[in-house]
Amino acid sequence: MGSGGSKSPPVKETLTSNKENTESSSPSPAPLDTNVNVNSGGQSTNQSEAESGSANQNQDKIKPQSSEKSVLPEKAAESEGNKEQTENTEGTMPTTKPKEGASPAESEERLIPEVHKEQQLFDDALSSACQLVKSQSLMKLVTLNVTSLCLQRALPQGFSLYELLKKMTNLQDLDLSHNDMGPQGFRSLCLAMCTNTSILCLNLSDNKTDTDSAECLGLMLSHNGSMSYLNISNNYFGKDYFSRCVGPALKTNKSLMNFRAENIGATDVKDFLAGLKENTSLTELDFSNNWVTDKTALGAGLGEVLKRENCGLVSLALAGCEINKTGAAHLLEGVKENTSLSELNVNRLEFESLSHLLHFVAASANNPNLQVLSIDGAKFKDTTVDTKDIVVPAREAPPSLQILSLSDSHLTDEFFEALQTLYQGRQIPLVEIDVSSNDGLTGKCVHFLAELTKGDESPSTIQKLRLGLCSGVKSLPEELISSDLPCLHYLNVRKSKIPDLYHLSKLFTEKNLTTLILDGQKIANTDTLEKLLAGSSKSHLTTLSLSSCALSANDIKPLSNVIKEGLKLQMLKLAGNRLEDQGVLVLVEAVAANKTHPLAVLDVSDNTFGDEGAKQIASLFTNKKHKTQLHSLNLSHNNVGKTGLLAVVSVIGGKSPLRTLYLQNQTTAPQLTIPDMVEVYTKLAQNLGFKIKKTGDQIEPGSCDLPKLPEGLVVRLTELGGNTGDIGQMLDSVRIKTDYILEKPPLLPYSDILTICAVLKGSGSEIPVWSSEHWRMITGLNRPTADAPSWLELPDSRDRCLYLSNLPANSTTQKLEAILEMDADCNLDEVCLMKDPVTRSVNGVGWALMTDEESLQKAVDFYNSGEAKVFGQSFIISRVKVKVDDDEHSVAAQKAKEDLELRMKLRQKEEQDLRRLIQRTTEESWKRHAYRLAHPAYADGRIW
Incomplete structure (x- = not known):
């Protein structure tokens, strides 16, 4: 991608970033970033995914022209609204460049490629665009350096998608993920991409496809010769049809480098493997979470791919595929002979015994280029360790393995003792190790890890160590203190049973530990926290997580005391405790006792405080004797009411450092009323600089320029009860989320998909031109068992057609007809619901043939009003504007007429x-x- 490409994510994301602290259901506003750098002004120089609305646009994507490697999978998708979010205590990488000449071992994380300033401005404007804003505020930011477009929701009403696309003449990166566009939308985009030469990166993940969509996907990969990144994860393409369509295409495709096909429902991958064996362009493959039936063949096939002399695979992810022990043996042979692989994820791999897992790890570590290895959840029954048949041949190049994840893999101390013996005299430069959820480990494993990772004249390289959910590490504090781990700065011992937990204090008072994760430890009503933090006011500790520890106001007094005395915490997580208003008051007073304090991220979600606690936190921003650095704040899942919400939203905007604010899901009783919500939304809009113009009682849409918003602004005000009112509707955007998404899904309608297709095909207008063959593939009319109505082949019928999507599975034609005729006051001829070609169940989409133009417009207006709901679920109504370039055939017209008459007769009979x-x-x-x-x-x- 060119210099103007969209912001990419960290190239090496922490393997277990989504495994930390999943106990609490409350979302984190910003991950507790373990690598925060605070500048002279006190603000963090790196942005979390939650903070930068545009930063998560391509969260799993690596630009294909970069020499960097991609992340491994196992990444939890960001969920909004009422979906549970995975809490994260890891954070993201700093965006600064590494020092010149720094080795991989010295730079523990790969870094985010720089984004062109004009692209960043456009991304910010796009994610902040709402109905209050003039469309010109976005359009004027489009330049030749804007090469990326993320549309994970539709543009606000009043914005022209066609005008925007027409102006983006240098578009190279298109992200349409998470739109639930349905099979027809997905097929349309694939067929439009067949002849496109400008788009290099395409993300179509999470879009509710079906089995027949695999055919169009195969055509795209066969004909497109420019696309180098493709993500189709979390769709469904049938058990074997994906393999039969995509496998042959991979044999001839020479451009695709990064292919992500996680969780696509594939079980038979014979043809897919055959295609991989002949493909020479792929460097990164994610095929995780596909329940392949022949697990031996999967391991053997990929083993053969890795053995090839010209194998270019740098990153391979097979997490959750559960390759069996025979397949694992074949895969191991491939790893031994491979010289290209840098990252490998084979979570839930099956082995004969713990010795075979040891063999796999030892051989992988011996690979001269492999830097990241994850085998979480390894499966076997025999836990004995025997090294007599394991040979690790010496290589000229030293091991490169930096990140090793073996959580929940039945490990014992003998495992690491044996690994250290096998590598006696050779250093494995591990920087990050995750051995969580291994009850067979004791504190002694730290000694073997230290010996394994140090050289003759160099200390251990371990910087991050995870030993969470390990019940046998009772002597861990003593082992950590006595072992030579001078580089250790991160330690996670969540829910591990450590009786003398306070002994860990020496790691940050006498050594270099900066991050300590103690989530779920039983320290409430004890003096453990007091002993742990004694003398820590001048320590190295900057990040502390005490979530789900049942802490009360009295329990956190020792923490408040050391903060008051000068402990420079930058991130503090107290989610899932028992903090009432008094507990928040104690904490706020401690922070405010300092003239300035570097605390940048505070998570007190899922507690029990109310308005007074929220007002106390807000007072940090108005206290004239204290200068706060808080930029990320999570108060969700508490008992905050209107007064507290108003106090908090009043301190965002202007010169305030606050830019990430989570306030959703307050369990107040009674629920907030519509006037309450309108008052909160109005206050937020005014503080952020939005100008609200009214005509009578109605707010004028598109009446103000986009104000200068805080960089990376994210505000969540959902699930607070009551209707959002006009202001909530107008303010809703990617960055500011309100409950209006429950009234009207913010997803791309099919009309927008067709507009995008028209631009990709170069149709010269917003109406795509399809061949008869392609249109029949899109609608499914090319199938003998097609459910699609044959009148879709007739120009007059297409002009009177609506596409219905996001329908619940229990929808019926009678119910939809009643809604359109009675609620929307339309005249219609027919509604046809589509069914999955295999399961024959309603797949959530359908077609409606209206009687006249007026009814078409009434239906669209009905949808835009937010009233289109069936059985309580909002659905999408979209016009269908297409041209089919083939001449209308009288045979097709007659057949369509006969089919319509037959269906009407059947309907009348029913x-x-x-x-x-x-x-x-x-x-x-x-x-x-x-x-x-x-x-x-x-x-x-x-x-x-």
């Missing part, structure tokens, strides 16, 4: 049968009623 059934049932009911009246002794069919 309705007639239903009326007869109702009439018969009613008559029988009256007869039984009359009989009961005539025979009092008769009741419910019995004589009393």
Whole structure:
């Protein structure tokens, strides 16, 4: 990608970033970043995914022209609204460049490539665009350096997608993920991309495809010769059809470098593996979470791919595929002979025994280029360790392995002792180790890890160590203190049973530990925290997580005391505790006692405080004797009401450092009313600089320029009860989320998909031109068992057609017809619901043929009003504007007419049968009623 590409994520994301602290259901506003750098002004120089709305646009994507490697999978998708979010205590990499000449071992994280300033400005404006803002505020920011477009939701009403796309003449990176566009939208985009030469990166993940969509996907990969990144994860393409369509395409495709196909429902991958064996362009492959039936063949096939002399795979992810022990043996042979692989994720791999896992790890570490290895959840029954058959041949190049993840893999101390013996005299430069959830480990494992990672004249390289959920590490504090680990700065011992936990204090008072994760430790109503933090005011500790520890106001007094004395915490996590207003007051007073304090991220979600606690936290921003550096704040899942919400939203905007604010899901009683929500939203809009113009009682959309918002602004005000009112509707955007998303799904409608297709195809207008063959593939009319109505082949019918999507599975044609006719006041001819080609169940999309233009517009207006709901679920109504360049054939027209007449007759017959059934049932009911009246002794069919 060129210099103007979109912001990329960290190239090496922490393997277990989504495994930390999943106990609490409350979302984190910003991950507790373990690598925060605070500048002279006190603000953090790095942005978390939650902080930078645009930073998460391509969160798993690596630019194909970069020499950097990609992340491994196992990344939890960001969920919004009422979905549970995975809490993260890791954070992201700093965006600064590494020092010149720094070795990989010296730079523990790979860094985010710089984004062109004009691209960043555009990304910020796009994610902040709402109905209050003039469309010109976004359009004027489009330059030749803007090469990336992320549309994970539709543009606000009043914004022209076609005008925007037409102006983006240098578009190279297109992200349309998480739009639930349905099979027809997905197929349309694939076919439009067949001839496109400008898009290099395409993300179509999470879009509700079906089996037949695999055919269009295969055509795209066969014909497109420029695309180098493709993500189709979390879609469904059938058990074997994906393999049969994509496998042959990979044999001829010479451009695709990064292919992500995680969780796509594939079980038979014979043809896919055959295609991989002949493909020479792929450097990164993610095929995680596909339950392949022949697990031996999967391991053997990929082992052969890795053995090739010209193998270019740098990153391979097979997490959750559960390759069996025979397949694992084949895969190991490939790893031994491979020289290209840098990252390997084979979580839930099956082995004969713990010795075979040891063999796999030892051989992988011996690979001269492999830097990241993850085998979490390894499966075997025999836990004995025997090294007699394991040979690790010496190589000229020293081991490169830096990150090793073996959580929940039945490890014992003997495992690491044996690994250290195998590598006696050779250093494995591990920087990050995750051995969480291994009850067989004791504190002694630290000694073996230290010996394994140090050289003859160099100390251990371990910087991050995770030993969470390990019940046997009771002697861990003593082992950590006695072992030579001078580089250790991160330690996670969440829910591990450590009786003398306070001994860990020496790691940050006498050594270099900066991050300590103690989530779930039983320290409430004890003096453990007091002993742990004693004398820590001048320590190296900057990040502390004490989530789910059942802490009360009295319990956190020792923490408050050391903060008051000068402990320079930059991130503090107290989620999932028992903090009431008094507990928040104690904490705020401690921070405010300092003239300035570097605390940048505070998470007090899922506690029990209310308005007073929220007002106390807000006072940090208005206290004239204290200069706060807080930029990320999570108060979600508490008891904050209108007064507290107003206090907090009043301190964001202007010169305030606050830019990430989570306030959703307050369990206040009673629920907030519409006037309450309007007042909160209005206050937020005014503080952020939005100008609200009204005509009478109605807010004028598109009436103000986009104000200068805080960099990386994120505000969550969802699940607070009550209607959002006009201001909540107008303010809703990617960065500022309100409950209006429940009224109207913010997803791309099919009309927008068709507009994008028109631009990708170079149609010269916003209406795409399809061949008859492609249109039949899009609609499914090319299938003998097609559910799609044949009138979609007729120009006149297409002009009167609507596409319905995001429908619940229990939708019926009768229900939808009633909604369109009665609620939307439309005249329509027919509604046809589509079914999955395999399961034959309703797949959430359908077509509606309207009688006239007026009815078309009424239906679209009905959707735009936020009233389109079926069984309580909002659905999408979209016009269908397409041209099919083939001449209209009289045969097709006649067939369509006959099909329509036949369906109408069948419908009439069904309705007639239903009326007869109702009439018969009613008559029988009256007869039984009359009989009961005539025979009092008769009741419910019995004589009393």
